[in-house]
Structures are given as C-alpha cells and as structure tokens.
Amino acid sequence: MKRVIAIYPGTFDPPTNGHLDLIQRGSNIFDELVVAILRNPEKEPALFSLAERRAMLESLTKPFDNVRVDIFGGLLVDYAMRTGARALLRGIRAISDYEYELQMALMNRKLDPQLETVFMMPAETYSYVSSRLVKEIVQLGGSVHGLIPDLVEKKLTEKVNGRKHSLQSSVADLQETPTRDRQHQPRGRRK
Ligand code: PNS
Numbered sequence: 061m062k063r064v065i066a067i068y069p070g071t072f073d074p075p076t077n078g079h080l081d082l083i084q085r086g087s088n089i090f091d092e093l094v095v096a097i098l099r100n101p102e103k104e105p106a107l108f109s110l111a112e113r114r115a116m117l118e119s120l121t122k123p124f125d126n127v128r129v130d131i132f133g134g135l136l137v138d139y140a141m142r143t144g145a146r147a148l149l150r151g152i153r154a155i156s157d158y159e160y161e162l163q164m165a166l167m168n169r170k171l172d173p174q175l176e177t178v179f180m181m182p183a184e185t186y187s188y189v190s191s192r193l194v195k196e197i198v199q200l201g202g203s204v205h206g207l208i209p210d211l212v213e214k215k216l217t218e219k220v221n222g223r224k225h226s227l228q229s230s231v232a233d234l235q236e237t238p239t240r241d242r243q244h245q246p247r248g249r250r251k
Contacts, residue, residue: 063091066147066178069136072097072113073106074212076194078186080120082151085180087124094143095121099133107195107219120209137172148177153187 068086072079072095086093097113108116110131121127132139140148148168150161165177181187189207197204198216205213 064147065092065094065143065145066090066149067094067096067136067140067143067145068149069096069098069132069139071100071106071191072117073108073191074113074194074208074216075117075120076186076189076191076208076212077206078151078153078182078189080209081182081186082149082180083121083124083127085182086149087127090147090149091126093124093127093149094145095127095129096132096136096139097129099131108215112215116209116212116215119211135171137168137175140175141172146174146176148175150177150179151182152179153182153189 066086068083070079083093083095095117097110097117099110106113114129114131117129121129130143136148148165150165152158152161161177161179165179168175168177186207194204194208195216198220204216208216
C-alpha cells in the first residue's frame with residue numbers, strides 16, 4: 061500500500077501545546093508527517109527566527125519516529141507536490157477558525173484537486189491557546205505555564221527578557237548621551 065505523507069504547515073512562532081497535540085494526533089494516522097514552517101517575509105516579523113523555530117520543533121518532535129521538520133517558501137501546494145504529500149493537516153480550535161480554514165482548504169483544492177486538507181481538533185484544554193496570545197501574555201509579564209512546552213517557555217522568557225534588557229540599555233545609553241553629542245554622532249555608532 062502507498063504510504064500517506066501529510067504536511068502540517070504553519071508559522072509556529074512559537075510552537076504551543078496545541079500544535080504539539082495536533083502533531084501527535086497526525087503522527088498516529090499518517091505514515092509520515094512533515095511539520096513545515098512557512099518562510100514568509102511578508103508576514104509581521106516573527107519573534108523567533110526560522111532556525112530557532114526549527115530547532116524547537118525538532119527537539120519537541122524527537123519522540124515521534126514518523127515526524128520531521130522542514131522550512132518552505134512559496135505556494136503550499138507546490139511544496140506538497142515536491143514532498144510527495146497527499147494531505148495537509150490543519151487544526152480547528154473553535155468556530156472562529158473555521159471560515160479562514162475553509163477558505164484556505166478550498167483555495168488549495170482549487171490549486172491542486174489531488175491534495176486533501178484534513179482537519180483535526182486539538183484537546184479542548186488547548187482550544188483557546190494561540191501563539192499570538194502566548195507571546196502577548198509573556199511580553200506583559202503573565203504566565204503561560206502548561207500552555208506551551210517547557211522548552212518553549214524557557215526560550216520565550218529568555219527572548220522577551222533579553223529584548224527588554226537591550227531596550228532598557230538603549231534607553232539608558234540615550235539618556236546618558238547629551239542631546240548635542242547625539243546629534244553629531246555618526247549613525248552607526250549610536251547604541
Ligand atoms: O500558522 P498559520 O500562520 O495559520 O499558517 C498559515 C499557512 C502557513 C498555512 C498559510 O499561510 C500558507 O499555506 N502559506 C503558504 C502560501 C500559500 O500557499 N498561500 C495560499 C494558501 S490558500
């Protein structure tokens with residue numbers, strides 16, 4: 061019988077327990093699951109670089125023998141064709157996801173009628189978890205413990221604290237530099 065390869069595409073900035081839940085469910089029913097991170101210069105700048113997201117996902121998916129992580133650009137249907145995938149896996153958390161997902165699934169079907177989109181629901185515990193909210197909460201000092209993998213929580217806290225620290229240093233440096241000097245400093249040397 062033919063092996064069924066599926067792609068689980070997304071931004072994963074950062075990966076959440078909801079993503080991981082879906083990866084686990086997908087790995088149970090597909091022969092091979094490719095977690096594919098979108099390389100998208102047009103989207104709002106990501107908090108984590110592609111390399112960081114790939115490293116996190118690779119570490120999180122290590123227990124699954126039939127899961128691998130990749131990065132893709134361009135049309136998803138073209139990437140699916142190159143990969144030999146017959147299905148796309150997407151998660152639907154709530155009815156609010158449905159419209160966007162339906163539109164994307166139908167558009168992808170129009171582009172490649174052979175490629176099926178398969179929807180799965182993550183565990184209800186994660187039905188309100190999104191990468192965007194997780195980032196916002198951590199940036200504002202809240203806790204997201206239990207909603208993202210421990211590894212991601214550590215990296216996210218480090219990243220947010222690192223950013224805050226470098227912002228505070230820049231402000232402190234600016235405050236220490238007299239306005240007159242700042243105006244005459246070459247741009248590249250300002251910190
Ligand atoms: O995690 P996200 O941001 O909801 O994932 C969106 C993603 C990556 C699945 C979607 O933006 C995508 O497939 N982009 C690739 C470009 C493409 O094929 N666009 C047409 C989709 S109908």
